Amino acid sequence: MKGLVHGMRLAVCGLAVVAATQAMAEEQLIKGNIRLVIGSTSTGGDTYQNASIIAEELAKKLDVNVKVDAVGTSAAFKALARGASGNTLMFFHDQSYLGNLYGIRGYDDIFTEYKVGPMVSINPGDAFLTPKNSPYQTVEDIVEAVGQDKQVRVAIQPGGVSEIGYSALKNAVILTHPGKEDNLVAVNTGSQSDKNQLLFDGQADLIHGSVQANEQYTRLPADDQKAMSFAWLMAREGTLAQANEEGFGQTNRDALLGYAEPNISVTLNGTDNFTFDKEFFFIYNKDIKPEIVEYLDQALTEIYAEGQVQQTFKKNFFIPNFMASAESERYLKEKATTYQKVIQAIQ
Known part of the structure; x- marks a missing residue:
């Protein structure tokens, strides 16, 4: 009898989801196709991966075509500014506001010039790496060496x-070895492949990377020119702990946790450790209609309630983390304020 009742409940829930999906498709506040521009030109990076996962789910839910377009930050913001119909949406991560905090040309204040949309996921694999034969095996070693x-x-x-991680390291040097911070030298470059090449050529001692992009190099023998070791994962321990136990590639979750706080300590203020979750979210035209914002929030709420997208994210070593637009905007404003203090501390 219990099984029959449970089965009936599942059937009712299933019918409710189908009915809600049909209602959204019939309502169709966004007419025609949706272009999802991303702040990256790479079709192999984590921004494109996360955008593709959520775009596929939105396309099914809204019964429209959703195309991910890797145009880069400047072009994405320009495309977004051209219309408020909802047919062009932007998808990016924390760099969208960090660029403005660092004063990088082309980055407006997203909280005043645009409308912050819902958050969908986290990449817990944001990392820094050293050559495998380096005398510095962790960023703690690096902070100490800089102090010497x-x-x-x-x-x-x-x-x-990547620069917020560098800023955090510089801030830690200022706090623990004041006056020695100039020994930590930024080598400004572009793509992940460029950063990797600097390490291969011996032109950098530490590079920013990710578990997804660099784990393969950590499996190489130490005498290989391309061999790397993880030195630091910036994600919060609680975020990384949500990943599947198998981790990524041949490096399991427990091994990856060994590179994150509290096992690796980069002081924020002498008491707390610095951590940073790289989070992905939508950005809208400032004049987008409130009903379209609500429409997309509702679509994503239903997608996450169904549960399949969470499995897809975690399979690709991302952490599902849905926040509707209003909550997402409040959270990201507070986050931006927190990291602004780190940036100001080193200026």
Whole structure:
């Protein structure tokens, strides 16, 4: 009898989901196709991967075509500014506001010039790496070496999540070895392949990377020119702990947790550790209609209630993390304020 009742409940829930989906498709506040522009030109990076996962689910839910377009940050913001119909949406991560905090040209304040939309996921694999034969095996070693007048070169992309990690390291040096922070030298570059090449060529001692892009190099023998070791994962321990146990590639979750706080300590203020979750969210035209914002929030709410998208994200070593637009905007404003203090501390 219990099984029959449970089966009836599942059937009712299933019918409710189908009915809601049909209602959204019939309502169709966004007419025609949706172009989802991303702040990256790479079709192999984590921004494109996360955008593709959510675009596929939105396309099914709204019964429209959703095309992910890797146009880069400047072109994405320009495309977004051209219309408020909902046919062009932007998808990016924390670099969208960090670029403005760092004063990088082309980055407006997303909280005043645009409308922050819903958050969908986190990449817990945001990382820094050293050559496998490096004398520095963790960023703690690097902070100490810098304090002992060793120059350490760090390959980053200016204005993004890589620079906030570099800023955190510099801040830690200021707090623990004041006056020695100039020994930590930023090597400004572009794509992940550029950063990797600097490490291969011995032109950088530490590079920003990710579990997804760099784990393969950590499996190489130490005498291989391309061999790397993880030195730091910036994600919060609680975020990384949500990943599947198998982790990524041949590196399981427990091994990856060994590179994150509290096992790796980069001080934020002498008491707390610095952490950073790289989070992905939508950005809308400032004049987008409130009913379209609500329409997309509702679509995503239903997608996450169904549960399949969570499995897809975690299979690709991403953490599902849905927040509707209003909550997402409040959260990201507070986050931006927190990391602005880190940036100001080193200026």
